[in-house]
Amino acid sequence: MWNFLTPERQNPGQPQTGHRLGLLLLGLAGLGIFLFRLGTPGLMDPDEGRYAEIAREIWVLQDWLIPHLNFLPYLEKPPLVYWLTAFSFRVWGYTEWAARLPVALSAWGGIFGAYYLGRAFWGTGPGFCGALILTTSLGYMALGRILTLDMPLAFFLNLGVGLGYLALSRERRELLPWAYLALALAVLTKGPVALVLAGLVWGGWALLARRPWLRALWHPGGLLLLVGLSLPWFVGAAWRYPDFLRFFIWEQHFGRFLTASFHHQQPFYYYVPVLFGLLLPWGWLLPWALGSRRGDAPGDRLFLWVWTGVILLFFTLSRGKLAPYILPALLPLALLLGEALHGLTERGRPYWQSRGLALSLGIWALSGWFLVGLYFWPPAFLAQPGAKLAILSPYLPLGLIILALVPTAALIWRRLAVLFLGALLLCALIPGGIEQVSKQRSPREMGLVLKSHWQPGAALIGYQLYSQGLSFYSGQVFHLLDFRTELDFGRSLDPATGLFFAGPEEMAAFADSRPLSFFFLKEKAFPRLKRLLAGNFQSLARYKDCLLVAYRGK
Template identity: 30%
Template sequence: MPRIPSRFIPLLIVLAGALFYFPFLGRVHLFDWDEINFAESAREMIVTGNYTRVQINFQPFWEKPPLFFWLQVLSMKLFGIGEFAARFPNAVVGIATLLVLYSIGKKAVDERFGLLWALAYFGSLTPHLYFKSGIIDPTFNLFIFLSVWFMARAVSAYGTSGATRQAVFSGLFVGLAVLTKGPVGGLLLGLTFLVYWGFQQFRPMLSFRNGLLFFGCALAVASVWFGLELIKNGFWFFEEFFRYQIRLFSTPDAGHQQPFYYHFVVVLLGCFPMSLLAIRGFFAGTTDNSTSNAVSFRRWMVILFWVVMILFSIVKTKIVHYSSMAWFPVSYLAATVLYSYLNGPLKWNRWLTVGIGIIGGVLGLLITALPLVGMHAAELTPYIKDPFAVANLSAPVEWQGWEWAIGTAYGLVILALLVVRKNRPVGSMVTLFLATPVLLWFVLPAIIPKIERYTQGAVIDFYEAKQGQDIYIEPIGYKSYAHLFYFRKPPPTNPNSYNEDWLINGPVDKPAFFVTRNFNLDQYRYNPNLEIIREEAGFVFLRRKPVFK
């Protein structure tokens, strides 16, 4: 890699992160469910002035603690309520994550390794993309990773005075993780520690005093919210909170029932290209600077990977970002392979060339195909059996005609890099991991907003047009949070408004509007209280006039 003066590297990382993470954050609407769900909880904190209780639709929200919503609230106070503000915290966390990986990699091995580690994370598909999203996991994952890192250092320093400080930091960060996403934060570190301890044949790794300090710090941080809720509202809130967590692990959520191997496929394809290098990393040993600390930390990373993948493969509800904590060990293993390959002791395998060529080529073809499908939607709809998808493609979307070239250029760059790899190994690997961020930099403003117009543009336009009106507005026949955020729903004054049957059939006191999908229309079409006012892009909009006595 080109020699960069050490003092400039952190600044370079910050500038690269700012250049790629901040642009276009507000270019596209938030996506249903999770992005809108979380942004709405932050908005409701601002509307109600209640910053201790997480709510959705102005009712208690049992799923998540409030830390990430507090970050979104601060962002919304600064930038106003909207997409940019909802996604801004993760963009900042993205820059912080790159700095953390560089710093830890530099301590664990050397400066070059730190740069390669940050580059691997920065330049892979879903890890990069999620820093431009408004979901909780990027922030949660950083806290978990830091807690594992400091615990690994505490274990390595067992019997010395330095172990105490590391245990305290580990406890602080696991407490922040619990405050961000709940008990799973402690579970991931706890399981990783237990497995590592087993590999150490249960020899002492943490003194009793340091263990107490760890738990004390974790509990103190988590109690910033959990303790306050307990004092204010008693145990009933916690009963509901933990009941939800158990249900999430044991019961598949509607639409998220996937096979056991789901997360392995997600990581392989979503973490391209670092995922392919990481596979080699499981068998390639450590970097060529194989100190005892490096060997030890590699074991922590491998164990963390398997803990995350097995745990969330067992969990009944499977969503892409559930396994995103595995991206940290995947990026570490990829960096070990890059480091050893560029330093000489590790030879490049032919299957790496084939794997990168196939996945990179397919990704390029898919991104090429998206605009072509949109531009030729009318010709394709006779072959699509889903009536909602067919209607989605009827949305009026203007393509410029050149968007297909983005994916084609990406695929050609990936293939070209594989050709010149032998002659320019450093340049080709750096370019490989810069190609995906550059791809997303063009895709996000040029293609994603148009795709979003097909999937939810019509319904969000409807909600935004109704802002400020004294009406009821609800989706029926399907679950959504979009009406809450984009209608800017005020706190309800009539408790009956939570009752769908009352809204449709009861004595409503003001106009009510409803949104359903075209395949659900038959169950509402013949209701005498409902009037169809229009259909657009698969969504059907209905109205009910108020009942005057």
Template identity: 30%
Template sequence: MGPVVNPSPGQRWTFADYAALAVLVAAAGVLFFSGLSWRSLWGSEGRWAVIAREMMLSGNYFLPTINGVVYFDKPLLSYWAIVPFSLFSGVTEMSARIPNVLAGMGTVAIVFAIGRGLFGLTPGLYAGLVLLTTAMFGFWSRTASAEILNVLAIWSMLWVLQGRGPGRPFHRYLFFYLIAAVSSFCKGPLAPAVAVAAVIAVNCVEMVWDIRQDGFGRTRRKVTEHFDWILSQKGILAAVCGLALFALLLFLPVIMTGSREAVELMWRENVVRFLEPFDHVEPFYIYFKHIPVFLIPWTFLGIGALIHMKRWGGGPERRWLATVTIAIFLFFTLSGSRRSYYILPLIPAFALIIGRSLAGFLERERENGSPAMKTALVVTAFIPVIAGVALVAGYFGFEAYRHFSEVIAGPVIVAAGVAALFFIVRRMFVPGSTLLVLLFFGILLWTFTAGTLIGERGRGLKPFAHQVASRIEEVSRESVAMYGVGNSSFLFYLDRKSPLRALSDLREVCSFAGGSGRHLVTEEAFIWGIEKECGPRAFERVLSESPGGGKKRRNDLVLLVAPKGP
């Protein structure tokens, strides 16, 4: 699995390094781009797609709107990132997701560079392979949002300041602060806050280590050396440049629109939410539940790798990685606002830990006797076997989700999984581990292509929106409205050039029903209230997101039409 050449950390990059990087980036590109447009928008993806489209239609790139209503929920750059990929074909599912795909590929490259810088070529390569085959990282790298842009920014900042600093060139400090400034306008100042917290934690740990080794002599000089990124002349100058760019990006929307909403958003969404969360409140221990899920299929190997860290030996490399991992975890745990995907920046840290532990287990004599790593590899090898059996069972047991690829891929995955398990049990760890990586890559590739097509069979929003668009094409603007619809993806697929009228309460709905031929889009959850308030004959159900007698969900959309008079 590992290349023969394994240069020491810190050496100049060789052809082997660049070749490994090219393989990782190419593999990530194949995996993340495959079937990218086959899945219809889901969840909050619609917001990014609609806002980018309305920016392009209006020509106003400083005032994000959804259905013509100002929507300052996130800073502007994550919306702007979609625009260059939409110039020729308009905003599509693919163009809305491309920024995150590129960010995912960039994060894989950064993780390789960090792993190589800390431990050498082979651990860096393993870390990159683990990261790109981690299911949730791949999923979010193919999702229109600001999440992976945030992850890329955090790890880029950590990479730029990797290693001790008085000898760093000025451009490293400058890149650190410029990345901090720009990333503040993707998802707010979260990325620089996390990166700075991790850097401070590393500096403090190294300070304590130096004091333990050398005593308190020359403490002032040690502080300056460790915190050079903010205390040296180069660091201060770079920080001023970063602050200038931050101020420009912060106040430019205010200057262009005359509205202070962008500044208020920055304060509310990042400072207030961290200290006094007003939503997404979960228990402080919730990330202990989410992390194992977000590491699938490498969860068990992640546990084994953590146990194996004690065999690495001492050194600043292990301290750096352990400190960064703990700092990121504590940052999100101490925040009162918690959601599962907030922990995404921790996945690259675990990929680095797994990559280093796996490389040591496979290639270093004093580490290859680790029972934790062997047990973790054996358990991990069962995952593709189970996945292959599930594919075959799905083909024969669930007719609605039957696809010919299941009976082709399933047996192949089972056979390859059994082979990987055989190799690992027989202590042939290198071919066994190589086969596992290839299997997980193949399973994800199937999931993002054929699996996506299968999953789309049960989703009716896109065809429903297209049917609605066809029915209301010749209807006047005043005769079409929506009530209680919060689904931005519906607005995206409706693809109207002008905003759709939004009714605010049932009184308006009943008044709207007074005109014959009026079309109203609403959710199943509001049907009972409309019928009670306006009468059972005020509207007729014409279209539903769950047609054919399928099970109705509360948030399924429905098209109602006011009957024409006699």
């Protein structure tokens, strides 16, 4: 593997030695990192439970046009990931493996995209280094093993942006249809924000490079492919529910960007530490890589800087901020890091003679050992918050020790390969850490208990509480006491479902009319429920501070 860190560099237009070996190594690394024990953790609420349940309800309702959640229309996002997950369920069954497989394959595909783009820019070695850095970035790996929409969006968006840039910069117009195809799939993953981001990246680069781009991007066949693939679903959803476009475009896009109504407000500097965390362990080298000077013109590096800057600036300006939003920025940053590290060996200069890199490694090592000290010997004011991290034992302390040892060993033995080996060792800990977290955030055990106790005529009632994952694991729909949920828009589109109670009295009458009811509620709400209903209660399962309670009426 480490042959790719040698100074060999060939013309990107020529066949390159090691190309097939690079693909093989990246493929094997990706298979292990993204698929090993993928199905072991339970699906976690809210995101994993939500998207798995939407895919399950596609088969239950046989409705491939309108996504449903709790048997109500759910139109916050387009349906591509739901479709892929539903197909995965058909092949593999209703399992955690099947639910996460489309996301894992998106992450796996993303590392090949990084490799080919880096290879087109600088050659096999830098492309391999950049792809391996992306693969071993802890944020990329973790999000590649969790069912959300962010990894598929990053894959399709980055593929489209990269192919479009190659079409513009290399005058390879045959790539434009493929770029527009990827962007169409990105739109079907999370909406037209993909087109906005791609346009800003291409336009920003063209402006700085003084290159024409609007006319160069004109490709009737490619644009027809983009419109033909992405538009029909929006038309169909608007035909079924005329209020859809107002809700989807204004509330879910402009509302999230311009207003604080979605409760994801963060300070303007929020993405600085988030980016550093997502890139771990490589985040410590980022200032050196971005600030290191080259003798040649910026060239493709300028495009990667613009690509990163557009993603970070766009979501920094947004009022609603979540960490996974900037996932598409990891690929260009990984390529810049890979090119900078490989460039040291290529120029025949030992990397430890680079003052900037040596300083970065020193800061990394000191920070790592400081974190190790904080974990094992925490000051009094950190003792209580630190106790909450016990759930991640032994993976967190092992990870901190490796995080400190890696730069220390690289400075002592002066081998660049130590950094990549250490990053791979850190990746080996991530699956276990996710499994530990899932024990606190997954309702799998509760869902299986509910499924085992279910009988004809029973009902599942959410007492001012709702769990998407509990529906998935039990296969049952929730009846809900009226409170604000993500189901509100779907309820307004289909108000006659009978799944909502106007008040506690209506809920109590419904429960007494059933031979058996299962209540999902907060533990602190249980005394209030017992005052409302006079029948017999049996506590069946606990999940965090939530209870599953069986009730038989009077």
